[in-house]
Amino acid sequence: MKDDGTTTLTPDQLKGQALAEAETDGARALHRIVIVGHVDHGKSTLIGRLLYDTDSLPPGKVEELEAVSARRGMAIEWSFVLDAFQAERDQAVTIDTTQIWFKTALRDYVIIDAPGHREFLKNMVSGAASADAAVVVVDAEEGVREQSRRHAYLLHLLGIRQVAVVVNKMDLVDFDQARFEQVSKEITEYLESIGATPMVIVPISARDGDNIAKRSWRTPWYDGPTVLSALDGFHGHPGVGAQPLRLPIQDVYKFDARRILAGRIESGSISVGDTVLFSPSNKTARVRAIEAWPEDGKPESAAAGESVGITLDEQLFVERGEIASHVENPPKLTTLFHARLFWLGHKSLTVGSRYKLKLLTQEAEVTVESIERIVDTQTLETSAGDSVERNAVAEVTLRSRQVLGLDDYGDLPKTGRFVLIEDYDTVGGGVISMEGLPDQRQAVEVKSTNVISVEHRLTADNRAARNGHHGGVLWFTGLSGAGKSTLAMEVEQRLFAKGYQVYVLDGDNVRRGLNANLGFSPEDRTENIRRVGEAAALFADSGIICITAFISPYRVDRDRARASAPGRFHEIYIKADVETCEQRDPKGLYKKARAGEIPQFTGVSAPYEAPEAADLEVDTSTETVPESVERIVRYVENVSTFKRNDRKPPMRSGPPPCA
Amino acid sequence: MDHLDALEAQSVYILREAYARIEPLAMLWSLGKDSNVMIWLARKAFLGHVPFPVMHVDTGKKFKEMYEFRDRYAEEWKLDFLREVCPPIEEIDPSLPPAARSAARKTEGLRQAIAKHELKGVIAGIRRDEQATRAKERVFSPRGETGAWDFRDQPPEFWDQYKTDFPPGTHIRIHPLLHWTELDIWLYTQREGIPIVPLYLSKDGKRYRSLGDEDITNPVDSDAASIADIIKELQTTNTSERAGRAMDHEREDAFERLRATGYM
Numbered sequence: 043m044k045d046d047g048t049t050t051l052t053p054d055q056l057k058g059q060a061l062a063e064a065e066t067d068g069a070r071a072l073h074r075i076v077i078v079g080h081v082d083h084g085k086s087t088l089i090g091r092l093l094y095d096t097d098s099l100p101p102g103k104v105e106e107l108e109a110v111s112a113r114r115g116m117a118i119e120w121s122f123v124l125d126a127f128q129a130e131r132d133q134a135v136t137i138d139t140t141q142i143w144f145k146t147a148l149r150d151y152v153i154i155d156a157p158g159h160r161e162f163l164k165n166m167v168s169g170a171a172s173a174d175a176a177v178v179v180v181d182a183e184e185g186v187r188e189q190s191r192r193h194a195y196l197l198h199l200l201g202i203r204q205v206a207v208v209v210n211k212m213d214l215v216d217f218d219q220a221r222f223e224q225v226s227k228e229i230t231e232y233l234e235s236i237g238a239t240p241m242v243i244v245p246i247s248a249r250d251g252d253n254i255a256k257r258s259w260r261t262p263w264y265d266g267p268t269v270l271s272a273l274d275g276f277h278g279h280p281g282v283g284a285q286p287l288r289l290p291i292q293d294v295y296k297f298d299a300r301r302i303l304a305g306r307i308e309s310g311s312i313s314v315g316d317t318v319l320f321s322p323s324n325k326t327a328r329v330r331a332i333e334a335w336p337e338d339g340k341p342e343s344a345a346a347g348e349s350v351g352i353t354l355d356e357q358l359f360v361e362r363g364e365i366a367s368h369v370e371n372p373p374k375l376t377t378l379f380h381a382r383l384f385w386l387g388h389k390s391l392t393v394g395s396r397y398k399l400k401l402l403t404q405e406a407e408v409t410v411e412s413i414e415r416i417v418d419t420q421t422l423e424t425s426a427g428d429s430v431e432r433n434a435v436a437e438v439t440l441r442s443r444q445v446l447g448l449d450d451y452g453d454l455p456k457t458g459r460f461v462l463i464e465d466y467d468t469v470g471g472g473v474i475s476m477e478g479l480p481d482q483r484q485a486v487e488v489k490s491t492n493v494i495s496v497e498h499r500l501t502a503d504n505r506a507a508r509n510g511h512h513g514g515v516l517w518f519t520g521l522s523g524a525g526k527s528t529l530a531m532e533v534e535q536r537l538f539a540k541g542y543q544v545y546v547l548d549g550d551n552v553r554r555g556l557n558a559n560l561g562f563s564p565e566d567r568t569e570n571i572r573r574v575g576e577a578a579a580l581f582a583d584s585g586i587i588c589i590t591a592f593i594s595p596y597r598v599d600r601d602r603a604r605a606s607a608p609g610r611f612h613e614i615y616i617k618a619d620v621e622t623c624e625q626r627d628p629k630g631l632y633k634k635a636r637a638g639e640i641p642q643f644t645g646v647s648a649p650y651e652a653p654e655a656a657d658l659e660v661d662t663s664t665e666t667v668p669e670s671v672e673r674i675v676r677y678v679e680n681v682s683t684f685k686r687n688d689r690k691p692p693m694r695s696g697p698p699p700c701a
Numbered sequence: 702m703d704h705l706d707a708l709e710a711q712s713v714y715i716l717r718e719a720y721a722r723i724e725p726l727a728m729l730w731s732l733g734k735d736s737n738v739m740i741w742l743a744r745k746a747f748l749g750h751v752p753f754p755v756m757h758v759d760t761g762k763k764f765k766e767m768y769e770f771r772d773r774y775a776e777e778w779k780l781d782f783l784r785e786v787c788p789p790i791e792e793i794d795p796s797l798p799p800a801a802r803s804a805a806r807k808t809e810g811l812r813q814a815i816a817k818h819e820l821k822g823v824i825a826g827i828r829r830d831e832q833a834t835r836a837k838e839r840v841f842s843p844r845g846e847t848g849a850w851d852f853r854d855q856p857p858e859f860w861d862q863y864k865t866d867f868p869p870g871t872h873i874r875i876h877p878l879l880h881w882t883e884l885d886i887w888l889y890t891q892r893e894g895i896p897i898v899p900l901y902l903s904k905d906g907k908r909y910r911s912l913g914d915e916d917i918t919n920p921v922d923s924d925a926a927s928i929a930d931i932i933k934e935l936q937t938t939n940t941s942e943r944a945g946r947a948m949d950h951e952r953e954d955a956f957e958r959l960r961a962t963g964y965m
Contacts, residue, residue, distance in 0.1 A: 171859030
C-alpha cells in the first residue's frame with residue numbers, strides 16, 4: 043500500500059505474474075479489455091494511441107489521420123481511428139461499442155471501447171460484460187465524474203474484477219504529482235466503497251503518449267508500470283474447471299438413432315460414466331458418451347467452456363432449459379429469488395410487472411414481487427421506490443411461475459445471472475442472491491443423518507382389510523372462495539356416512555397448531571403446504587382418506603405433496619373464476635386484498651397455477667354444492683386405489699394380508 | 702482448451718442457439734475461407750449434419766475456381782444447397798459508384814432470397830476485424846423489413862443472451878464468426894484441414910486475400926503458396942484484408958452505407 047491508499051504493483055511484479063500466466067496459458071491468449079470513463083475523458087484517444095504505440099495501425103493510417111484531422115482543423119486526433127461512422131465523426135461521440143485488436147510482445151488484445159454518454163449505457167454493457175479486465179479513464183483536470191462512478195459500479199456488477207485506472211490529460215495539469223494523488227485518492231475511495239480495488243493507477247497523457255508504452259520523463263515522481271505493462275499484468279479467465287458442473291441443455295438432437303443433448307459446459311467438468319442430475323426436473327441418468335464430429339475424436343471427458351453433445355444410458359425426456367449437474371452439488375431450485383439488476387428498458391420496472399426471464403437456456407415468466415431499494419450508482423445511496431427507471435440499478439425480488447434451476451451469483455456467476463425481456467427487447471440484466479430464501483429442493487431432502495426407516499408389521503392391506511378401503515389423499519386446490527372447505531366438510535360427512543374412515547385437514551385449522559409458527563411469506567407458504575402434504579401422507583398411510591382444503595396455488599408444491607403419497611394422491615381441482623369467488627367472498631378477504639391490506643393475495647396480486655391434469659375437476663360456478671359433492675363421492679367409490687380387493691397400490695413390501 | 706478451441710466452442714454455441722430459437726434459418730455460403738469455416742463449425746455443432754439450407758447468393762461473376770469448389774463440396778458435404786440469383790445490374794441505383802453498385806446488387810439478391818424463403822434467420826460469416834463498421838455488429842443482429850441495419854439503436858447483447866425475440870416482418874442476422882480474426886480463420890483452416898479455393902494461394906507472386914466478384918476484386922502481392930505461408934505473412938502484415946476490395950475505397954462512408962441497407 044502506498045501513502046495515498048492505492049495498491050500498486052511494480053513493473054517487475056507485473057511481469058513476473060504475466061510470464062507465469064503466459065506459461066500456463068500455452069498459446070498466445072486473447073485478452074479482452076474494456077475501456078470506460080466519463081465522456082471526453084479520452085478513452086478513444088487512449089485506444090488510438092495504444093494502437094500507434096504497439097505498431098498496430100495499417101501503413102498509411104497515420105498519414106490518413108493527419109489528413110482527416112487537418113481537414114477538420116485539428117492536430118492529430120487519435121480517436122478517429124475508432125470512429126468508423128460518419129455520423130459519429132460529425133457528433134464527435136462514440137455511438138456504440140467498438141472492438142479493436144492489438145498485440146504486445148506478450149499477448150494479443152481486443153479492446154472494447156465503450157461510450158461515455160449516459161444514454162448509451164446498453165452499449166457499454168454489451169461491450170463490458172465479456173471483458174477480462176477494465177481500464178477506467180479519469181480526466182486529471184475534471185477528476186472523478188458521474189460516469190466514472192457509474193461505469194466502475196457497473197463493471198463490478200457485471201463481474202469484472204480486474205480494474206486499472208489511468209489519470210489522463212496530465213499535460214493539462216503540468217504533470218503535477220499532487221493533482222495526480224488527489225484524483226487517485228478520489229477514484230480509489232469510490233472503488234473501495236463498492237468492494238473493488240484498482241490494480242494500478244497510471245498518470246498519462248494519451249495524446250502525447252506519456253506512460254502508454256514508454257515511461258515518461260515528465261513524471262519522474264511516478265515509479266509504477268506503463269499502461270501496456272499494466273495490461274500485460276492482467277490475468278485471463280480464472281479456472282472454472284474446478285467448480286461444480288453446470289451444463290445447461292441447449293437442444294436435443296435426433297438426427298440419427300442417437301438422442302444427443304447439446305450444450306456448453308459453463309463450469310466444472312463431465313466424464314463418460316458420470317451420473318448426472320437434471321434440474322429442475324430432478325431426473326438422473328448416466329453419461330453413455332460424449333459425442334463429437336468427426337467421430338473418431340470422441341472424448342472421455344470435457345470441461346468448462348466446451349460445447350458438447352452427450353448421450354445417456356436411458357431415454358430421459360429432457361428439454362432445452364434443464365441444467366445437468368452432478369448429484370452431490372446441484373443448482374438450487376426455486377420460484378423466488380433476489381436480484382441486483384441494471385435496467386435498460388424505456389418503460390420503468392414496477393412491482394407486479396411481468397417479464398420473460400432468460401437464464402442460460404431457461405426461459406420463464408417472472409413477476410416483480412417487490413423492489414427492495416434503488417441504488418444511486420453515483421452516490422451509492424439507496425432509496426425506496428416503486429419503480430425503476432432506465433439506466434438505474436435496483437435490488438428486487440422476482441417470482442417465477444415455474445421452478446428454476448439457478449445458483450447464487452457469488453457461488454457460480456454463469457448460472458447466477460439472467461436477463462429480462464419485454465416485448466422483443468432485452469430490458470435488464472441481473473445477478474442473483476438466494477440469501478434468506480429456501481432451496482426448494484432442500485425441502486424434500488432429509489436433513490438429519492442416521493435416519494433409518496423402520497418397517498411396520500402391519501401392511502396397507504392389513505389396514506384396508508379392517509377399514510374396508512385403502513387410505514389416500516384427496517387434495518382440493520382452488521382459489522379462495524371456490525368452495526374447497528364447504529365441499530371438504532360435505533364430502534367428509536357423506537363418506538363417513540358410507541362407512542369410510544375420513545378426515546379433513548383445513549387451512550385455517552392447521553395454522554392454529556401444526557403450522558402455528560408459519561406466516562405468509564413465500565417460503566412459509568411453501569413450508570405450510572409441505573407439512574400438510576406430509577401429514578396427509580401419514581393419514582393415507584394409516585389407512586384413512588385424508589381430504590385437504592388449501593389454495594396451494596403452485597404446481598411445484600402440489601407435485602411435491604403428490605410425491606409424498608405416491609400412488610394415493612388425487613388432485614381435485616375446485617374450479618371457479620375469480621369474479622365468482624370475489625362475489626362470494628365468505629371471509630371478506632377479497633375486499634381486504636383489493637384495499638391493499640393483504641399483500642400477495644392469490645388471484646388478486648399473486649398467481650394461481652391451475653392443475654394441468656387434475657384427477658377430477660368440479661366447477662362450482664356452474665354446479666350446485668350437492669352436484670359437486672356427488673361427483674367427488676362417486677369418484678372415491680369408483681377409483682381402484684381405494685378398493686380393498688383391487689390391484690395393490692405401489693407400497694412397501696410386507697407379509698401377505700391376513701384377511 | 703487453446704485459443705482455437707475456445708473460438709470453436711463459442712461459435713458452436715451461437716449456431717446451436719440460432720437453430721434452437723429461429724426458424725426458418727439458412728446459412729450464407731460465399732465460397733470464401735470464412736464461410737467454409739462456418740460450414741465446418743456447423744458440422745461440429747450438429748455432429749456431422751447441417752440441419753438448414755446453405756445458400757449461395759450468386760452474382761454470376763465469381764471466379765471459375767469458386768464455382769468448381771462450390772459444386773464439389775455442396776455434394777461432398779451433403780449440404781441442403783440453395784442457389785439464388787441476383788437481379789440484373791440495370792435494376793440497381795445507377796447513382797452508386799461502380800463497385801458499390803455491384804455490391805448493392807448482391808444486397809438486393811439477398812433481400813429477394815430472404816423474402817422468397819420467408820427466412821427468419823440468416824447466418825453470415827462476417828468478422829469484427831474485417832472492417833471498422835463490422836466491429837460494431839452484434840452476434841444476433843435484427844434487420845428491419847427492408848433488411849436495413851439500424852446501427853444507432855442496436856439491442857444490448859451480453860452474457861451470451863442473444864436477441865431471439867423479434868417482431869413479424871423482421872429477421873435476424875446471426876454472426877457466428879464475429880469474434881474471429883483473419884489469422885484465426887487460417888490457423889483453424891490449417892488445423893482442421895478445411896478445403897479452400899486455390900485462389901488464396903500465391904501464383905506468380907500474387908494471391909487473393911479476400912474473394913468477391915471477379916471484376917471488383919484484386920489480388921495482392923504475396924509469395925504465400927501454402928496456408929502455413931499465409932499464416933506467417935499475416936503475423937507480420939499491417940495491411941487491411943479488404944485492401945483488394947474496390948468498393949471499400951470509393952468513399953469514406955461507402956461501406957457503412959452499404960451495410961445500413963442490408964449488405965453483409
